Amino acid sequence: MSERLTAHERRGAIVALATSDGRAGVEELAEHFGVTASTIRRDLALLTAQGHLARTYGGAMPSAPAVETSFGQRSHEAFRQKRAIAAWAAERVGRDETLLLDAGTTTGHLARALRHRDRLTVVTIGLTVVNELADADGVEVLCLGGRLRHISQGMVGPFAEAALERVTADRVFLGADGLTVERGICEADLEQTRLKELMMARAGRVYVLADASKLGRRPFHAWARMPASWTLVTDDGAEPAEVARFRAAGVEVVVVDERGRPSRYA
Known part of the structure; x- marks a missing residue:
């Protein structure tokens, strides 16, 4: 060339x-x-x-057409990276806040990191989040309800969407199957992407928790559009050029090390 x-x-x-x-x-x-x-x-x-x-x-x-993996399979992928991302996210949460938590393995790690907090409200569509916080006395848990997607262990559909209209949150933490600068969050199911957009619209701050393997990926054909202002939290295995592309598009990007601290190499 x-x-x-x-x-x-x-x-x-x-x-x-x-x-x-x-x-x-x-x-x-x-x-x-x-x-x-x-x-x-x-x-x-x-x-x-x-x-x-x-x-x-x-x-x-x-490659062959992408196949959505089960929640159990995903729970073993990038385990340390997801835990580190969740640790950073947990440090952003203060007392008396209301959070919206997506379904997924990384938000499950975040819920676990919040188990011992007081005066906190968590609104979620994720069964893992509910299970992690079931005996957390200081955390009020609100379930949005809806149709259960067994493969993702999350709720979707009009019941969940209608419930969202009744709440707002200080922060929303979302997961992703893939994430690109041009199109936003990629998921296997259109109902998932619609619900993510509604969750973002109901929150003051938007965070996408995505380990390095998710950046630049387009495994499916359902997309959630991103708001004007949002934060990507990823791990230090992310390719610098990919991180730079998000930053050039005006996205706040936080890259964390294995202890959940901002990486000095980011």
Whole structure:
């Protein structure tokens, strides 16, 4: 190529080439983009981790359609990173606040971190959040109700949406299956994305808790649009270029280390 692309542009072009040709080889890609084979291998490793491609011997091919994993499967993925993200989020919460907590594994970690708080109200659609706070005497728990999505252990649908109209919150903490600068939060189900948008509209501060593996991913075709102001909280495994893209779009990004403290490398 005569014009040198940014790393993000090059990876997008790699996905497009693999999709159109059915396969993309390392050596061919290196020659096409004018970069080293090791650079292409790093690109392919990242694109594979993000679910865009599947690795083959000597290259990559388009990945199979994404399949939503169960809550139990997700609970073992990026465990330490999710716990660290939740620890940072818990430090933002003060007494007498009302929170909206999404369903998901990372918000489950956040609920656990809030178990010993006093004078706190948590409004949630997540069964894990309810279970974590069931014996937390200092936390008032309000369940929005609705239809249970067994695979996500969360409530969705018109009952939950109607209940949201009756509450507001100081902060909302959301999870995501994928997250991009251009489109927002990616989920497997349209009802999930609609509920996330409504939750964001009812809160004073919006936080998306997403470990590094979620950034730049588009595993499904349902999207929640983001408000003008929101905060992304991720871990220090996030690619610096991906973090920079969110910041360039005006998003506040907090990158935490394994202890839940802002990373000095962010």
